[in-house]
Amino acid sequence: MKSDPFYKCTLHLEALGKQLKLHVPHDVFSTERIDEGTLLLLKHLPSLEPGSVLDMGCGYGALGLPVAARYPESRIDMVDRDLLAVAWAQKNARENNLENARVFGSLGYRDLSLEAPPYDWILCNVPARIGRPFIKHLFEAGLARLSPQGELRAVVITDLAPILNEMAQENGWPLTEEGRGSRHVVFAIKAPLAHSAVMEPEDLYLRDTVEIDGMKFDRPFDLGGDDPKRLSKGLPVLLDVLPRQAPRSVLIFRSGYGQIPIIGRSRWPSAQIVAVDRDLLGSAFVSRNARKLGFAGKLLDVRERAHLVDAIQADEHFDLAICELSPSAGEKVAEAELTALARSLDRNGQALILVLEKIERQWLGGITKRKKLSMTRILAREGYALLRLTSLQ
Template identity: 30%
Template sequence: MSKGCVHAKSEDDIDVFYKKTISYCYHNHNLNFHVSQTLFSSQDVDIGTRRLLSNLTSEDYTYSKVLDLGCGYGVIGISLKSVNPEGTVHMVDRDSLALDYTRKNLELNHFEASVYASLGYDRVSDADFDLIVSNIPAKIGKPVLSYLLTAARLHLKPNGRVAIVVIDAIADYITGVISDLGVNILIQKKYPGHMVFVYEFSEGSSTKRPIHESFEKYIYNREEKLFTVDHHSLSILTAYGLPEFDTLSYETQMVIESLKITKCKQENKAVVFNPTQGILPVVLTQFVTVKEIALVDRDLLALEVSKRNLILNGFEKDRISLHHQADLKIINTGNINCIIGVFDEKDGQAVHARLFNQAAQQLSPEGVIVVASGSTPITRIEAIAHADKSLEILGRKKAKGKSVIVLRKKSRF
C-alpha cells in the first residue's frame, strides 16, 4: 500500500446506529460519548446517572475495582475510570449494542476496561469488587430488582459498597428490600424523581456463590401463557423485562399470518431476529420442519428466553444457535432458507437498510424473508427489494399503521 492512499469505507465500516456525540465533565475530566438513537439516554447523560456519580467520589474513599452493572454506553464506568486510571473497571450489560458503544467510548476517551455481556451477575466471576454501581431500570420486575440488590454481596470484597440510583416509581420497593437486607446504609438521598442509595453489607454476610445462575433459577420468570395459533396451543414461559408477555404484537401476528403464504414445508436453516419471548421461533418450528434455527437479538435475555421456549415446545437444544448482536450478519451459517422477524421502528432508515441487505445476502436461492414493522420502514424495504433483481416480492399487507412483506430469492437472476 502506497503511503498517503485513502480508501473508502466499506458498508460494514459505517456505523448506521450512530446518532451523535455528547460531552460530560466529571471532576474536571472532560469526557465524550458516542450514542445511538435506541440506547437509553441518547439525548444527553441521564440526570439520574449524574446524581449517582455526584455521590461516589470523595477524598476519603477511592474505588480500585468497580463493576458497572447495566453499563449502557459506558458513562458511569468511564467516569469512575477517569478519576482513577489505575483502577480496574468491569462493564456489563445484556444489550449488545450498549456493549459495542461502551467499547467505542472507552477507545474514544483513551481508557481500557473489561466489557462483556451478562444477565445481572451471571457471567461475572470476580468476587472482589469494592464498588458495584448501577442506574437500575424500573421495568425489570420485582424479583429481578431484589436479586440485583441482594446478590451484590457475592461479588464484593469485605466493606465493599453498592451504589444505585432508581426512579421514584420503585423507590419505596427498593427501600424495603434494602432495609430487609440488614445492610449499613451510607447514603440515602432523595432528589426530584430519583433516589440514590449507597450501602455496604455487614460483616459476617454470606459469601457463598450460588450453584445456578439467576436465569437458571427462574428469577426472570413472569408466568406461563398459552397462545393459540391455527388451533395449535403453544406454551410460552414469559419473562420480566420483555414485551409480548400477555398478548402478541400486531407485527408478530402479521409475520405468523404471512408464513402461510410462503408454503414452506421444510427448511434446512432458519433465522429469527428480535424474537422477544420466543413466540415467532416456536410458531415457525411448529408449522415447518426446521433442521437448525439461529436466534439473533441484541438483548441477551430475549435470546435465552426464546431458546428456553423452543426447548419447552420440543425443539432440540443442540439445533439452536444464539447470536448476541445488533445486526444480521451471521458467520458460518451454511445455507439459510428462511429469515423472519420484526424491525424496530425506532431504528433509522440506514439501520433497516443494513439489516435487510444483510438478510438478503445470506439467503439461499428460493429462500424466504418475512419482515414486519411500521408501514414507513416496510415501504423503504419494498423499494430496496424492487431495485434488487435477485428478490421477488410475494406479498405485502398493511393494517393499523403496520406492514409485513414477504420476499423470495430467485434461483436465477
C-alpha cells in the same frame, strides 16, 4: 464512527473532573442525553478511592467510563445484557484511551466468575421495569461480591424508592439514602461483615406466561418489543403467512423470548433454525422456552450477537429468513439489516419482514431503490405490513 448505521450522535460529558466524548447508537437507553439518574449517581459516589469497580448495566459507558477516567489505576469492569450497548461502550473506552475499562456482555451477574476478585464499588442505574426479584438479587448478590470495605450504590426512579426501602426492611439491609434529585434517588449499602455467594434464582426475570399458537411461553420482565398491540395484532400477521412447506434452514432475527423460533420448530420439525438476538435476556428465554416446550437441541441454534451480519457465517445461506424491523433503530439500520438478510438467502429463498405500515411508507421505498432490493407487500392489517424480500444471490 459516523459511517456506522447504528450511529446516532455524540454526547460530551463532563464529570468527576474529566471530559469525555461518548458516541451513542440508536436503539439503546438514553440516546438523546445522559440520563439524569446516571448524572445523579456520578455526583454521589462513595468517598473511598476504589481499586476495583463493577458498573452493572453499563449502556454505552456514561457511568463507568468517567469513573475509569477519574481512577486510571483502578480495574473497571462494565457489563450489560445488550450486546449493542457493550460494543459501543467498548468503542467509547478506546476513543477516550481508557485502557483500565473492561467491557463485556453479561446477564446481570450471570457471566461474572464467582472466583473473580471482589469489588470496592458496585454501581447500577436500575432499570425501571426490571421487576422486584431482580432488584432483590442485584443487592444480595452484589453484597457477596464486595470487598470488606466495599459499597454498592444504585440509583432508581423516585417511584421505586418506597419499594427499595420496603425490601431493605424485609431483608435487614443497612440501606441509606445518599442523594435525591427531581426524579431519582441514590441508595447505598456497605459490605456486610460476613457474606456468602448468592446463586441466581431460576425465575429471577420471569414476569408471567403467555399463550401463543397453542403454546405457553415464559415471558421476562423488561424485554423490548413485547407491547400488547404487537402480541395481539403484529405477531398474528406474521404467523398467518408462515410457509406450510417446511424449509430446510431458517434464520430468525430479533427472536424475542422464542415465539417465532419455537413455533417454527413446532411447524417444521426437520428444519435447522438459527435464532439471533443481541439481548442476552431474550436469548436466555429462547433457550428456556425451548427446553420447557421440548424443542431444544441441535436444530435450534441460538446466537448472541450485537449485529445481524456478525451472526451469519460466510458460507451460510437460508431458505427462509424472518425479521421484524425496529422503528427505534432508524432507517440506516433497517437498510443494513435488509441488505444482510437478502445476501443470506439461497438463490430461491425468501425473507418475511414484519414492519409497521408507517415505517413501510417512510423508509422502504428509498431503501429498495438504493440497494436494488426486490421487496413486495404480502398483506397489511391492523397497522402492520408483511413484506417478502428475495435473494441477492
